[in-house]
Amino acid sequence: MTTVLSIPTTPHRGPGGRPTESAPVALWHTGGLMNQMVDGHLGVNPIGATMTTAEATTRPSDLVIVGTGGMAREIFGIVRAINARGGESSFWHVLGFVDDHPVDSNLKLVHRLGARLLGPIRLLAELPSDTYIALGVGDPRRRRRTDEAIRGYGLAAASLVHPNAEIGADCVFAEGLVAAGGARVTTNVVLGRHVHLNQNCAVGHDNRLDDFVSVNPLAAISGYCRLEEAAMVGSAAVVLPKLTVGSGAVVGAAACVTRDVPPGAVVKGVPAR
Ligand SMILES: CC(C)(COP(=O)(O)OP(=O)(O)OC[C@H]1O[C@@H](n2cnc3c(N)ncnc32)[C@H](O)[C@@H]1OP(=O)(O)O)[C@@H](O)C(=O)NCCC(=O)NCCS
16 A cells, blocks of 8 residues: 655645645555555545545546646646546546636647636636646746645645556655656655656656656666756656766756766767767
8 A cells, every 4th residue: 555654734824825734745656556546546646645535436627737848748648648547536627727828829729638728827726625727837947846836725735646547556755746648657766745747657667757857758777876956857758777867957958977967067968978
């Protein structure tokens, strides 16, 4: 079974002055039964520990997706896949999207999904405190800024694992994890807050991915690596074993990282420079 390691809470006041009880930061351990992650409610909404399993299965949790761009709409698809999976994991009700500067083309695509824009991000202040959010912002540094802007509202972030993704045994993850279809995480991996694992990426054993890291589609992270806060590994890139990608660094698409990447650096090519 998945077990809670810790739930530290910090008193918060919302940006609009609304007092909020807490901004929960939970760490979850996947134990030895991995399919609990992808088949059961635990993998869908680990923060749902604040409610009982019975509540989780009888009443959907409301969810708001922040952003309307590609990542936001992909998250909508992940939620739909989770709900379609049925059973205990069918319990997300997407209220809609919030975005301060939605572009028309994205709004049209949101409507095509059968969803709607609720309004600007500050609307989060009006929502019941048991509403969950998902950060639909692909760029790690922008995702971090968005998190800073909304954290005071005190809403918990959902952790969303596509039914075709797998988070292996003995992994730890914090709230806001998004794992798209085909993402694979093996064992003894620590995933920080709002880590995004995109389609078909592979995260090997004994890795640590700090808060706001993005691993783009098809990228492969070998064992014993450390991806520091808000680092991004581009599509189909490879990070060789025991390397560190520094905070905010960007690894270009299809690069092969053969040495540590300093914080803030942009590297590309094979070997990555
Ligand atoms: C590496 C990267 C960050 C560089 O971005 P940038 O600074 O805006 O680079 P530019 O597009 O201005 O290109 C600058 C040069 O680098 C080259 N280049 C860009 N990306 C490259 C890559 N991944 N590998 C090798 N060369 C690359 C360009 O061809 C160009 O070369 P030139 O000066 O000889 O014409 C970016 O191209 C990239 O790969 N990002 C990852 C994107 C990704 O994974 N997207 C998936 C989202 S789901």
